[in-house]
Structure formats: structure tokens, C-alpha cells
Amino acid sequence: xxxxxxxxxxxxxxxxxxxxxxxxxxxxxxxxxxxxxxxxxxxxxxxxxxxxxxxxxxxxxxxxxxxxxxxxxxxxxxxxxxxxxxxxxxxxxxxxxxxxxxxxxxxxxxxxxxxxxxxxxxxxxxxxxxxxxxxxxxxxxxxxxxxxxxxxxxxxxxxxxxxxxxxxxxxxxxxxxxxxxxxxxxxxxxxxxxxxxxxxxxxxxxxxxxxxxxxxxxxxxxxxxxxxxxxxxxxxxxxxxxxxxxxxxxxxxxxxxxxxxxxxxxxxxxxxxxxxxxxxxxxxxxxxxxxxxxxxxxxxxxxxxxxxxxxxxxxxxxxxxxxxxxxxxxxxxxxxxxxxxxxxxxxxxxxxxxxxxxxxxxxxxxxxxxxxxxxxxxxxxxxxxxxxxxxxxxxxxxxxxxxxxxxxxxxxxxxxxxxxxxxxxxxxxxxxxxxxxxxxxxxxxxxxxxxxxxxxxxxxxxxxxxxxxxxxxxxxxxxxxxxxxxxxxxxxxxxxxxxxxxxxxx
Amino acid sequence: xxxxxxxxxxxxxxxxxxxxxxxxxxxxxxxxxxxxxxxxxxxxxxxxxxxxxxxxxxxxxxxxxxxxxxxxxxxxxxxxxxxxxxxxxxxxxxxxxxxxxxxxxxxxxxxxxxxxxxxxxxxxxxxxxxxxxxxxxxxxxxxxxxxxxxxxxxxxxxxxxxxxxxxxxxxxxxxxxxxxxxxxxxxxxxxxxxxxxxxxxxxxxxxxxxxxxxxxxxxxxxxxxxxxxxxxxxxxxxxxxxxxxxxxxxxxxxxxxxxxxxxxxxxxxxxxxxxxxxxxxxxxxxxxxxxxxxxxxxxxxxxxxxxxxxxxxxxxxxxxxxxxxxxxxxxxxxxxxxxxxxxxxxxxxxxxxxxxxxxxxxxxxxxxxxxx
Numbered sequence: 001x002x003x004x005x006x007x008x009x010x011x012x013x014x015x016x017x018x019x020x021x022x023x024x025x026x027x028x029x030x031x032x033x034x035x036x037x038x039x040x041x042x043x044x045x046x047x048x049x050x051x052x053x054x055x056x057x058x059x060x061x062x063x064x065x066x067x068x069x070x071x072x073x074x075x076x077x078x079x080x081x082x083x084x085x086x087x088x089x090x091x092x093x094x095x096x097x098x099x100x101x102x103x104x105x106x107x108x109x110x111x112x113x114x115x116x117x118x119x120x121x122x123x124x125x126x127x128x129x130x131x132x133x134x135x136x137x138x139x140x141x142x143x144x145x146x147x148x149x150x151x152x153x154x155x156x157x158x159x160x161x162x163x164x165x166x167x168x169x170x171x172x173x174x175x176x177x178x179x180x181x182x183x184x185x186x187x188x189x190x191x192x193x194x195x196x197x198x199x200x201x202x203x204x205x206x207x208x209x210x211x212x213x214x215x216x217x218x219x220x221x222x223x224x225x226x227x228x229x230x231x232x233x234x235x236x237x238x239x240x241x242x243x244x245x246x247x248x249x250x251x252x253x254x255x256x257x258x259x260x261x262x263x264x265x266x267x268x269x270x271x272x273x274x275x276x277x278x279x280x281x282x283x284x285x286x287x288x289x290x291x292x293x294x295x296x297x298x299x300x301x302x303x304x305x306x307x308x309x310x311x312x313x314x315x316x317x318x319x320x321x322x323x324x325x326x327x328x329x330x331x332x333x334x335x336x337x338x339x340x341x342x343x344x345x346x347x348x349x350x351x352x353x354x355x356x357x358x359x360x361x362x363x364x365x366x367x368x369x370x371x372x373x374x375x376x377x378x379x380x381x382x383x384x385x386x387x388x389x390x391x392x393x394x395x396x397x398x399x400x401x402x403x404x405x406x407x408x409x410x411x412x413x414x415x416x417x418x419x420x421x422x423x424x425x426x427x428x429x430x431x432x433x434x435x436x437x438x439x440x441x442x443x444x445x446x447x448x449x450x451x452x453x454x455x456x457x458x459x460x461x462x463x464x465x466x467x468x469x470x471x472x473x474x475x476x477x478x479x480x481x482x483x484x485x486x487x488x489x490x491x492x493x494x495x496x497x498x499x500x501x502x503x504x505x506x
Numbered sequence: 507x508x509x510x511x512x513x514x515x516x517x518x519x520x521x522x523x524x525x526x527x528x529x530x531x532x533x534x535x536x537x538x539x540x541x542x543x544x545x546x547x548x549x550x551x552x553x554x555x556x557x558x559x560x561x562x563x564x565x566x567x568x569x570x571x572x573x574x575x576x577x578x579x580x581x582x583x584x585x586x587x588x589x590x591x592x593x594x595x596x597x598x599x600x601x602x603x604x605x606x607x608x609x610x611x612x613x614x615x616x617x618x619x620x621x622x623x624x625x626x627x628x629x630x631x632x633x634x635x636x637x638x639x640x641x642x643x644x645x646x647x648x649x650x651x652x653x654x655x656x657x658x659x660x661x662x663x664x665x666x667x668x669x670x671x672x673x674x675x676x677x678x679x680x681x682x683x684x685x686x687x688x689x690x691x692x693x694x695x696x697x698x699x700x701x702x703x704x705x706x707x708x709x710x711x712x713x714x715x716x717x718x719x720x721x722x723x724x725x726x727x728x729x730x731x732x733x734x735x736x737x738x739x740x741x742x743x744x745x746x747x748x749x750x751x752x753x754x755x756x757x758x759x760x761x762x763x764x765x766x767x768x769x770x771x772x773x774x775x776x777x778x779x780x781x782x783x784x785x786x787x788x789x790x791x792x793x794x795x796x797x798x799x800x801x802x803x804x805x806x807x808x809x810x811x812x813x814x815x816x817x818x819x820x821x822x823x824x825x826x827x828x829x830x831x832x833x834x835x836x837x838x839x840x841x842x843x844x845x846x847x848x849x850x851x852x853x854x855x856x857x858x859x860x861x862x863x864x865x866x867x868x869x870x871x872x873x874x875x876x877x878x
Contacts, residue, residue, distance in 0.1 A: 366735075
């Protein structure tokens, strides 16, 4: 039985054809994945199905019936539910209150909390989604918050559930839990539409996979009959090097050294304990670890956002006396933050403004505090060419760019400021394969130039492929150092979980 | 070359919204005003004719005078409007223009009458007065910025408290104490400023003085500061990333704390211009009780002007015009506070600007896309 069919869906935005005659036919109780690069049209298509956009032309059929979906209320009535990437929860409300909000059980004119709690317990048991109905949402980890979102959708009677890049905000363990949930939902008769650009995940859980590229459907394949390489080729339109080419570079002098660094996080808890390491010229040092084991504290101290409790940081072979972002930058640090929208770009600024942020007060971009537009423009024009930023429009606002393009703008900026050390914090987070490949290429390029790189990442494959040495962080301490050739992902994984004893650190 | 570049520059989509939204808000306010007048049984047409006829905006028998008065009072509104917007662009919600305005006024009065300066040539005397008044207003603003960066106290709290501190310091102490005029002169408030401290007249036969020229220059300066200098670049970057704790500019090496204090200083200095204008060009002393409110009206002006310098310039003139025309509506048996109702309505509709934007989009945009 067909749960959802779309026929010849076309969506035209001014200047862009976001969806070009797309035909999909999704069976009941299957996990149907839709993959594509950022900007391929996945989200647009989902928003049409969920009633947030109206299609320019084309038809939608739900359980065999032709329907018109004008807004999300229509979609909910048709038993379509959506779990958004950014949760729409009220932090100060309890789990129960969040789930029933808008459709509260009532006794007279009063909110019937008891019935609500009972009802939430029931649904959560039925689908194996464990939550504490009385806990406040603000106290829950992200993975559980997502569970609350799923319960909210299920309570409204959704039969077709759309997940818009649900793993982007999750830790690997939370993602595993989510996949179990998805399979369970499928087995209990729900239809799952899974939007992603992470091929590994898609290959792990889907029944069928549809690939979009530049608004067009490239094809629909059964999981058993395809592989990552083929999917990647369909997505990007050419062969993609998923393997990272080894770059042999002679390791040079010490550029950055960290000694006995101890850092407290903003809750006043020691998050990084007595950490020491060196990063050399022409070397990529990888920091592996499960999220929340001191990475954030390490990054914040290195960029100068938090002053360490004790220990020292040396850049360009010189101890930094006063640790703040300005001093770190002056001593040659380039920074690729994990959250480019928060720490990297200024979203309402244009590309050209973002390109010079941080060097705007240097010649030739300004003289005596007055900006020189001619120089800024020609610099930005040159950079968007060099980094292949699309659209080729230096006046486009950063907020309107796709994730991959934003990352290119950020890289273009950071790598054009004088630096001999790069602090790369999850530089490929949320990027599609094409953009990922680009980031890897740039990092290797920098390494060849003799730049020292510190790569903090949650993706083991990324660290294994890029790093020359790997340090494993566990509960704020370095519990081991490995060379990629002498270890495996399993081995590292065990260390990351603290299941292997502390090894002697060189 | 530069001209060509200016014109070829791609405009943002729907850039005209910034202009259309305030205009629609003003129109809606005037229409709502009609309902109010009708409800009290008076003639709206007559009221608006009187209001705008003597506002200085349109030719009338006493146009020259109305025009001069309009510009004179606009200068004050523009000053506090600019002050609010400078802070706002930097992500700071300063309610302190009121206090900075009177601090500027009292300092201008002091340097206006104080003996050692009285004999100086007008230009030199005025320059000294303005530097001192702006420095004082600036410091008054910077205190709030400093408290924010050092102690983390929100600027809304500190600027409101500083307003009261300024008011009581001036009215309950300075004006009735150390700065009181000699009893034998029979003057209440501070002594009158010397002739060299009075703002030169630029339209004979009226009270119009150079305050309007100074404020026009301040409008240009503010635009230049915000959009053409590195400081303005950083101020805007801070304002845009307010919800993210200004982390992006910080990570790029911007000294955010220093900029916050500087921005509050500049904002305070601009607000103090208005206070100087009223003392040096209208009252010629600091009176015992000051009819205030310019600081708070400045917030309305900034809102109507969409926080853009040119918008504030126009919004300031509009408010100045409404105030100038206010007295004559009484001829239509309408209280002279009626224009304040219009002002309030404009602000209310500006507060609904998202709705106005939405309605404009609904009405205009589909038609355009169909036609192409």
C-alpha cells in the first residue's frame, strides 16, 4: 500500500528551480531516505509535503487520495508529522506539557494534568521511547529532547513521520538509539521519511533511498542493491574521493604547545584536566573523544574564550601571557568553529563583509579606521572565485547560503588571514560530501604548506584519515596517543568510552 | 566609476520595505486618528488641516515661522533618536538618552555662563561648550557600558537608574545649589548664558539656529560611522550576533567589551547634543524644572526611522512637525495633546511592523510575480 505519493512536484523560487518534476512513491511501513547535497531540494520537498510551502505545480496523494496541503494543520489532519531539526520545545515546560501543548486533555476549563501524564506514559511505553513525563525539558540531553518531539508527533496520530536531518544534533550513541526507534516505528506500521546527507546512516537504516541533485530526482535505489560510492556519485554527479589521500610531509618545529592545561567550563566544573601536547609544523594532530569529554573546554581555552585555571598555551613558540581571542589571532591562529552560524559568520552580513571580518582593521581593507570598499570588493571577488563560492555574488547575505557555501566563505576568510596554526573544530559538521571533500583538501593543502593543524572531531573516520597522531580525550584527560596506522576505529572507540586503561602518553 | 558602481550595486530583495513599512504605519495612524476625532463629534478634516497647516511641513500664511519651529524641535528629537539607534545597532538597548540629554544641557549651561569663557569669540566658545557637553553625556552613557562589561548588569537597568541620578543631581542640587543664579537677579534656575554662547541664527525673523545644521551633520556622521568605518563594522557585527552572545565577532578578535563602552559613549555624546541645543538655542539657561521627555521620544523616533540615520532624520522632522502643529488643533476644539495620540498610534503600528510587512507581501508581491 502506498502511504505517500508525489507526482510531478515542481517548486520555483525567484531565480531558482528548487524542485523539478519530482515523482516519489513511498510504501506504508518502510524507511524511505532522501539524500542529496545541501541545497539539492530535500528540505523544500518536505516543506511542501508538510504544508509549509505550496508547490508551483504537481500533485500529492496520501494513502491513495489526492490531497491539497495548505498548511501544517492540514498535514497533521492527514496524519503527516514532522520532527524538525531544531526542536520546537519550551524549555521551562515539563515533557508532558510540551507534548500535549495545543491539544491538552481538559476537565471543564482546566488542564487535566493527571490524564495527560498517564497518556504520555502510555504512548512512551507503546513505542519504547522512554521519557520521564514530569521532567523539565531544559534538563534533558538533546537525544531525549528529540524523543519528546517524536512523541509529540505520534500523539497527534501521525502515520507518516518526516525526520529532517535528525542526527545532526545527536552524539553517535544518541543516533544509535534513534535508529533503533526508527526501526521499531517502522515495524509497528509507521512510515518514515528520513532526510540526510550522511551516507553511512542512510545505508544503515533505510529500505529505499531516493537521491536528489539540484532539484532533480536522480533515482531511487534499494539499500541492498547499492553502496556508498554509488550514492555519492549520484549525489554529486561525479566520482567522489571518500578515502582521504595520504599526504606525507616532514614534521617540522613545534608551533603550538599546551602545557598542563586545566580549564573550567561555564558551570564551574573542571572539564579539562592537566592536558599537555605539542602541534608541529606540517602535522595534523587529531583529538578524538565522545562529545562532552573536554573538547569544548579545550577549544574555548585555545581560542581565548575562557581563561584556564592553570597551565599555559604557547603559539609560534612563544608563551601567550594574556589569553584572549585577539592575542591568539595576532599570534597566528586560524579558527574553524564547529558552529559556524554562532561563532564563525555574521549571518546578516554579506559575503564580502564576512570575508574581511577579523582583518577589516588592517590594510588594505581600511586605512585610519575607514573602510576601503574597492579593496574589499576586489578581495572578495578574488576569494569567491578561488574557493568556488556559489552564488558568485559578494553582496549575497551569509544567512541565505547553504551550509557548505557558508563553510567555504569561512575557510576563505580564515585561511587568508596570516596564520601558522589552525584550530579546526568539527570542520565538516553538517556538510555534504562535496563540501566535506573540499574541507579535507584544504586541510591537507595547509599541512603541506607547513601549517600546524589541531583537528577536534567526533567523526572517527575523519580523524583516522587526516591525522598524523591521535590523542584520545576521556573525561577531560588525555588517556592515550595513537598513530592511525597502529590502531583501528574499534580500538579508538573503546578508549573513547574509557573501557581501556590509561596508557602512557608520550 | 564610483557612481556607476553605486548604481550597479545589487539591491537586496524587498529593500523598499524599510521605507514602505513606516509610511504605511503613519498612514494607518492618521486613519485611526480620524476615528478618534469622529468619535468625539469633531471634524477630522478640519483637525488635520489645522495640524498639518501649521506644522511647517506645508506652505501656509505663517509658513516661515512654523517651518523654523519645526526644524528647531526636530533637532532635539533627531539627536535622541540617533543616540538610541547607535546603541541599538551595537545590540545595546539604551534608555539613557533622557539622562544624557539633561547632562548635556546642564554642562552646556555651565560653560555658557561661567566667567572664564564668557569673553571668547562665539565659535571658540561654542566649540568648547559642545566638547564639554558631549564628553559629559558620553561619560554618562559609558558608565552604563562599563557596568555591563565589568559587572554584567543589563544596560536597560543602568540607563534608567542613571536617568534618575542625573535628574536629581541636576534639579535637586546643581540648579538650586552651586549653579543657582544670584538671588538679586531675580532669575530662577541657572544664570543666563553669555551672548557668545548663543547658537547663531540662520533664518532672520525666526528662532531657527545652527542646531539644525549641526544635527544634519550628526546624521551624516552617524551614517558614516556605522557604514564606512571599522568601528561601525564591529558595532553592527555585535548587534547582529547579540542572540549568540556576540561570539562571532569575539572569535574574530574584536574587543567586544571595549566596543560596548565606546558605543555607549558615542550614543551618550549624541544625545547630549539635544540638551545643548535646548539650552544654547531656546532657553538660554537651565531652568529650575525641565520639561523633559526628549530621550523617550527619541526611542519612538528611532523606531519610526527603522534605526537608520536617514530614517531617523525624517522621523524626527515628522515628530517635530506634529509638535509644532499641536497648539493650533485647539481651534477645532481638539486638545493640543491630540498629536501625541497620533505619535502613539504610529509607534503602535510600527510595533506591528511584521504584520504590515506580511500584508504588503500578500497584497503586492503575488501580483508582481504573476506579471513576469
